Amino acid sequence: MLKFTALFVLLCAHFHVGLSITDGLLPNGNFEQGPKPSQMKGTRVTDPTAIPNWQLSGVIEYIKSGQKQGDMLLIVPEGQFAIRLGNEASIRQKLKVTKGMFYSVTFSAARTCAQEERLNVSVRPNTEAKDWGMLPMQTMYSSDGWDSYAWGFLAEASEVEVSIHNPGVEEDAACGPLLDSVAIKALPPPRRMRGNMLKNGNFEHGPYVFPNTSWGVLVPSNIEDDHCPLLGWMVESLKAVKYIDSDHFSVPEGKRAIELIAGKESAIAQVVKTTKGKVYDLTFSLGDASNLCEGSMEVEAFAGKVTLRVPYESKGKGGFKQARLRFVAVSDRTRVRFLSSFYTMKNDNSGSLCGPVIDDVKLLGVRNPN
Numbered sequence: 033m034l035k036f037t038a039l040f041v042l043l044c045a046h047f048h049v050g051l052s053i054t055d056g057l058l059p060n061g062n063f064e065q066g067p068k069p070s071q072m073k074g075t076r077v078t079d080p081t082a083i084p085n086w087q088l089s090g091v092i093e094y095i096k097s098g099q100k101q102g103d104m105l106l107i108v109p110e111g112q113f114a115i116r117l118g119n120e121a122s123i124r125q126k127l128k129v130t131k132g133m134f135y136s137v138t139f140s141a142a143r144t145c146a147q148e149e150r151l152n153v154s155v156r157p158n159t160e161a162k163d164w165g166m167l168p169m170q171t172m173y174s175s176d177g178w179d180s181y182a183w184g185f186l187a188e189a190s191e192v193e194v195s196i197h198n199p200g201v202e203e204d205a206a207c208g209p210l211l212d213s214v215a216i217k218a219l220p221p222p223r224r225m226r227g228n229m230l231k232n233g234n235f236e237h238g239p240y241v242f243p244n245t246s247w248g249v250l251v252p253s254n255i256e257d258d259h260c261p262l263l264g265w266m267v268e269s270l271k272a273v274k275y276i277d278s279d280h281f282s283v284p285e286g287k288r289a290i291e292l293i294a295g296k297e298s299a300i301a302q303v304v305k306t307t308k309g310k311v312y313d314l315t316f317s318l319g320d321a322s323n324l325c326e327g328s329m330e331v332e333a334f335a336g337k338v339t340l341r342v343p344y345e346s347k348g349k350g351g352f353k354q355a356r357l358r359f360v361a362v363s364d365r366t367r368v369r370f371l372s373s374f375y376t377m378k379n380d381n382s383g384s385l386c387g388p389v390i391d392d393v394k395l396l397g398v399r400n401p402n
């Protein structure tokens with residue numbers, strides 16, 4: 033009997049794991065399964081349950097790749113279909129998750145009009161009031177209009193509902209962002225590794241990156257730290273940083289790194305416990321992502337009150353170097369921070385912003401400084 037119970041518990045545990053969602057696209061996360069013709073009026077979806085796995089509200093259009101808007105050809109990043117979220121429209125999907133686990137949501141979106149556009153990502157249940165991520169889409173970083181964005185949340189229940197909402201109210205009903213490819217990834221808390229006082233110093237723990245997109249994932253600023261999908265880090269200041277992968281970019285170490293794409297307007301930071309008066313070394317790699325981002329770059333590293341400026345000459349073809357900032361801690365908490373001194377643009381006339389890559393950030397106490 034005892035044996036039987038043990039087996040049963042084991043089976044249950046296994047079954048439970050099997051039930052929660054796996055990393056990657058959500059069911060019909062790329063909207064390839066769409067409405068029946070009877071559930072549409074022109075491009076507009078008339079039935080809130082017409083797109084399998086999703087619950088719709090407000091004015092939503094079902095967009096086919098190659099469809100025209102005025103004289104603009106609409107491109108879809110994955111497959112043949114995407115959706116457009118009109119004024120105040122939203123889509124929602126319920127997911128089985130592991131309660132207490134941190135998840136990141138990644139999706140691809142494109143602006144279609146000149147106006148500023150934003151998307152509001154949220155999850156329910158949520159014990160905090162007014163707890164959502166407002167992701168701005170006013171600047172495009174990729175060459176073809178589409179970018180991927182990420183946001184994170186802690187699952188407060190074993191079933192959650194993720195919602196993506198366009199809070200905009202445009203005069204032109206044909207405006208509103210296009211949305212495609214919604215994915216999720218479970219992110220176990222990063223452990224501090226031996227030989228590094230920083231968490232996730234090599235940026236390996238971060239949001240899902242679509243294997244078929246070559247533009248990385250924007251990790252926005254202006255979201256609460258507990259929704260930052262770049263575990264251990266915060267994105268400070270006004271603009272996003274870009275999470276890049278070694279399949280599509282040149283990365284100094286491992287599979288992931290950060291590209292500082294918005295000059296002094298975007299920075300990443302981490303606060304770490306230090307001992308006042310003790311000497312520390314902050315070391316890191318800086319380079320270029322091999323994405324036609326050419327020119328004189330400079331990374332500014334800050335640790336407490338000390339700053340180091342490290343120049344890097346980029347040919348846009350990949351490569352990196354290492355740098356070290358030695359400092360004396362002035363308090364029991366030190367903020368480590370990185371930003372790019374300049375704006376850089378790709379040399380392909382696309383006007384896309386780009387910048388230096390940082391990776392492999394380590395902080396260690398120095399035993400015998402002199």
Ligand SMILES: *[C@@H]1O[C@H](CO)[C@@H](O)[C@H](O)[C@H]1NC(C)=O
Pocket residue numbers: 122152153154164195197199
């Ligand atoms: C963001 O979305 C959530 C869920 O749909 C909603 O409750 C909230 O009011 C929205 N926030 C804004 C500012 O539109």
Ligand SMILES: *[C@@H]1O[C@H](CO)[C@@H](O)[C@H](O)[C@H]1NC(C)=O
Pocket residue numbers: 110243244
């Ligand atoms: C990536 O693209 C290939 C070829 O177009 C396709 O077969 C595959 O399903 C795509 N993978 C994902 C995750 O979208």
